[in-house]
Amino acid sequence: MNLHKQLVVIGGGPAGMAAAISAKENGIDDILILERGEFLGGILNQCIHAGFGLHTFNEELTGPEYATRYTDRIEALKIEYSLNTMVLSIKKDKTIVAVSRDKGLMNIKTEAVILAMGCRERTRGAINIAGSRPAGIFTAGTAQYYINIMGKTIGKKIVILGSGDIGLIMARRLTLEGAEVKTVLELLPYSNGLGRNIAQCLEDFDIPLMLSHTIVGITGKERLEGITIASVDEKLTPIPGSEQFIECDTLLLSVGLIPENELTTDAEVEIDQRTSGAVINENLETSVEGIFACGNVLHVHDLVDYVSDEAARAGKKATQYLKNGITKNEYKNIIAQNGVRYCVPQKFEKLTPETPLFFRVTTPCDRRFVAVFADGEAVYKKREAYLTPSEMQIIKLNDEICEKLNKATQISIELI
């Protein structure tokens, strides 16, 4: 089947939905969302806990409720979407090959693409945990799917490695399901989860959080029988003699998310090694003209509200591109340094207050200034009591700052 579309959105999760809605509201009619799952909503469908939407809707919604706000809008606006549809490739010239049971093989030619594929979880293999290879080791999201979508029991005695948000949420979820969560282990001396999740998911249920600990061994021939943990030194190396055995039948890994950029790479889009997402400009446009990116495929966000917000901007910018085209001049890079790990956007031509700067710090720190420099002058400076890599920071720029940045040649964001 050969199709022509003005705008194709890849992924029907929170980012893809918000992007498509925004494009439609800004006047683009010929839109197609391609979603690999059975439903729109992406990962929100399995996030049945509350805590979504506080910024966007001023109320606390569950994942499916939050998703429904957007799916209702998609239906109302009559935006076309194709479910159970896997995109096989995207070319630089914006031709897309996708496949689904209903439509078979689709060759789609489009004028603009919004990438909104989200992210995947890091696995045991990626972090190289030694030991045997029994059943009973899951990434936290996979476990969440088994429990919340399929309604199944994954185990009785659980250990969770990694104190990222999904790990914390799953600690509470499994406890409510009647399992015994023995401990949550964290390699780093601090948690990577939101403070509210530590309180509500661990402390409220007396689940111990063991910081500076990791797993050095897995035991069990068929089903998992236990793990050996050890404390780590400041170089994150296990300390000999500190090993202890914990009996458990299930191990959950919540050890990080990786933006799913295989299709992006296909399309020859430049990738930022620090975010593992595309390098974008102030319009959320990648290095390939007319290909935009937003949500967790661009950089991993803490809150879905931020994803929706960013994606709506991507939809708007894609619309502007489709209507006006974009005349490109020279881009200026925003250099992230001195304690700042990355900044999104990575480059710009002309900043406006519409574009916030997102960044994360390298390590936790307190009582520091976040500063944006334009040719050596600190045009933005804000004192922060505490900064941690687990919380994405946002700088909102005003007209005056934007003007200075637009005039400058050397721009950096750093901690002082």
Add this chain to the structure above:
Amino acid sequence: MFDIAIIGAGVSGCMLARSLSRYKLRVCVLESSYDVAGGASRANSAIIHAGYDPVPGTLKAKLNVRGAELMKTVVRELGVEYRELPSIVLAYDDEQMKTVRELKARAEANNVKAVRIIGKDEILKLEPKVNPEIVGALYADSAIVCPYGLTIAAAENAAANGVEFRLNFEVTDIKFENNEFIINNEIKAKYVVNAAGVNSGKISTLIGDTSFKITPRRGEYLIYDKKSLCVSSVLFTVPTKLGKGVLVAPSVSGNMLVGPNSEKVEDEAERSTTVKGQDFVFNNARRILPVLTKRGVINEFAGVRAIPDTDDFIIGFSDKNPCFLQVAGIESPGLASSPAIAEYATELLKQAGVMMIENPDATMLRKQFPRIADATPDEAEELIKQNSLYAHIICRCETISEAEIVTAIHRPLGARSIDGVKFRTRAGMGRCQGGFCLPKITEILARELKIPIEEVTKFGGNSQILYS
């Protein structure tokens, strides 16, 4: 009553079963594991070695060279992933160059063609990422194959020709009475072939033959993402007494394989990975490719090799029983040799008096199972027209459709577990390691096998994924 019972469904046992399946014989294969290719045939370097390494005059030398030649036909008949590429044995100093020259002399004695010594410039032209400290290398034409794919395909072909496979069948007792064997008081056979891999020593003692000893040696590997593949040849360092050492190689699926070490283990089933082993492999591989980092590693695994104390393959009838054929101690280059081992063992059985009458119904061609990832757009359209499940992609990393998974379950000797599906289709072998497709494959297995989902296992036994 079987004419021949083969113990062990590894690559040797399955290739022999396939070879025998062309004749009017009743053959069974007894396998202790939940699936074929459960041992060393699943976890090895996947190289079809050229034949420069074995000592001239040994069975290893003879069967390696013959096997590598036969393999070209076998992989076509069976439809197994196979790719010819160079093997390069790197030398870092004059001492190692001496070994390289010895290997070249061995190659000539073993009648291996297309082997030459190349200089630094040529090496770096072939493999720009290699450590520039190298001084020279041995270059040989060789190949890579999917080792479990080969084993599964041979088993499927044999099964289609009427060979019976008994999985989860651990041989614990062999009696020989009135010129016939009785295995576990259940299976009767005129001839028994011991192709039990790391367990072949134990199996041999069941008939009182203790003429050889098998030492299990574990080898650990790292697998890299396809994006990290940065070599186009198999890169070795010069071999030592403990084996061929750590190598870096592409796999037929386009990943990069790094390993193995070689460590004696007590337990034949000890396939745990270790911190020490992984560090050893990584550090040695970095000597070959200084650019290597751990970024891009998607998984690790270990295999256990059957190392004989005879320094050669043990293939021949036992002194204790003229109807008991040993196919034991098949360490490297066992995979490369496997078609020749099958040919040789078939010949030995023939000489011993087994009647080999061609079965006109048998075929050496295995039924092929299409993969959407390999299909051209036209082929894909056609597949989807025939079966719309080809358009439902379950494993997104490897682009594996539901049709392929369903087929894998219903093929001869079909998949009965998550790993069974994985090793037949590659579903779950990609960069997310099954994170997204595991629940879906669990559902498909339960549906197709008509069992409760809680009974679906990772690899048989008590390896259930879920709790009831």
